[in-house]
Amino acid sequence: MRVLHLADVHLDAAFAGLGAAVSRRRREGIRAAFQRSIDLAVQEKVDAVTIAGDLYEDERVRQDTAEFLRQQLARLQCPVLIAPGNHDYWHKGSLYATMAWPENVTVFSSASFTAEEVSGVRIFGIAHHQPKGTPDLLSGVRAGRGARAIALFHGSERGQMPLQDSGKEDHAPFSEEELGRAGFAFGLLGHFHTPRQTQRLVYPGNPEPLTFGEAGERGPVLVDLAPSHPTVEWRRVATFTLEEREVDVSGCQHSDALVEKLEEAVPEGQDRGVRLRVVGDLAPGIRMGTTELLDRLRRGDRCVELVMDARPALDLESLSQAPDARGQFVRGLMARADFESPLVQAALAAGLDALRGEEPRLL
Ligand SMILES: [Mn+2]
Incomplete structure (x- = not known):
């Protein structure tokens, strides 16, 4: 029994502050990464596709994206199980409630766990019903007797928050022990964007990079649920790469030299983003703010961010x-x-x- 598991796709994410053209390209990148994930599920002939929340962003999702989703999921011959998270929480007006999903798609809409049986395994899913404040979803839960039980949900493993992206809220906190106590052999999870795997759970991470600092393997995982300790394989589907580079601008005597030095550090290619950390001494004559610098560095709609750590040189x-x-x-x-x-x-x-x-x- 093999599934392709995804979470935190974040279709229609805003990418605020990057400019209209670049943020549109980044959103296209998310779609492409999702499409590649579906391609992978088709090629690998998996028994199911599971999605543990934050598939899209509720307040931003467009009808066009909804149609794209429907068309992609309909390509699959296998069941698709979706457990809504905090960004795509289930409510009466949500895409989950209002769209006619293909027949092979099940959206878990209840705020209690319900099970779907797939290839001799019970997959228990649950929905967030609000964008924040969702309590521990596992408390008091028992999977009961029957075929092997697997949990599919969006939640925060306790004790892991400090290792995750800053600004993340503690949605639906739970512990690994609770998974076991509830009778689940494994957890197919979402919410943490930094991938994580233990013997009892996996967080696949966002398939397409969303912010700088996201390095390493992330994205869809192929999970074989048959062994007593399920096996997990990461597959790369990302279109963008985001790098961080440090540039020492000491010695740049005027603003054009500064821009030139920074431009040298911007990688070629429309699908490569860079965050430049500017360090060193800034010559006393240079009066150039971050906004003006960014305007020049982003010519040709390049995906550039700046962190100014340079200090004005002393005259x-x-x-x-x-x-x-x-x-x-x-x-x-x-x-x-x-x-x-x-x-x-x-x-x-x-x-x-x-x-x-x-x-x-x-x-
Ligand atoms: Mn997320």
């Missing part, structure tokens, strides 16, 4: 001539034999920050 010559406490402070330090030492340089930077009324940088 010691003019600082030492300042007719105030700053000038006195700088002249005092410059007179020292150990002026070039890291400690004095750090004291210089911290002192100037303090004299400007800023929080001193860390020594």
Whole structure:
């Protein structure tokens, strides 16, 4: 008994702040990754496709995407079981409730577990009915007697939140022990975007990268539910790659040199995104804000984000001539034999920050 398991596809995600053209390409990437997942399920002749929530984003999903979903799922000869999560929670106006889904698709709409039998295995699914505040879905649950029981739901394994993406809320918290106590041999889960696998559960992770910092294998998994410890294989379907690069801009004397240096670090190709961490000393003459820099770096609709960690370089010559406490402070330090030492340089930077009324940088 083999299933293709997916979660956290996030069709129609917003990708705010990347510009209209790039965010549209990213959404197309999500669709392509989903389509490839369905291709994979067809090729692998799996017994079922399971989806553990966040298939789409309720407040943003478009009719066009709904039609796309319907057409893709109808390509499958096998059952498709969907357990709605927090982003695609079940409600009367939801796509799940209002759309005519293909016959092979079952959307678990109840807020209690119900079972579907597939190839001699019972798959128990459950729906979130609200976008937040869903309690522990496993509490008091017993799978009962019968064929092997597998759980399919969207939830947060307790103790794993700190390892997951910042800003994630604790939706439907549960523990691995609870899965066992409830009589489930395995959990096909969703919610955590960072993939996770134990002997008793799997979080496949989002198939298409959604934010920077998502490295490693993620996306659909082929799960063989027959062995006592089910086996899990990750398959890559992503279209975009997102990289992070650090660029030291010390030595760039003017804004064009700065832009050129950063452009060199932007990878070629429309499906490669990069987050540039800008470090080093920014020449004193450069007065270029992040917005203006991004405008230039995103020419040709490239997928670029910036983290500005560069500090303005100190113009010691003019600082030492300042007719105030700053000038006195700088002249005092410059007179020292150990002026070039890291400690004095750090004291210089911290002192100037303090004299400007800023929080001193860390020594
Ligand atoms: Mn999600």
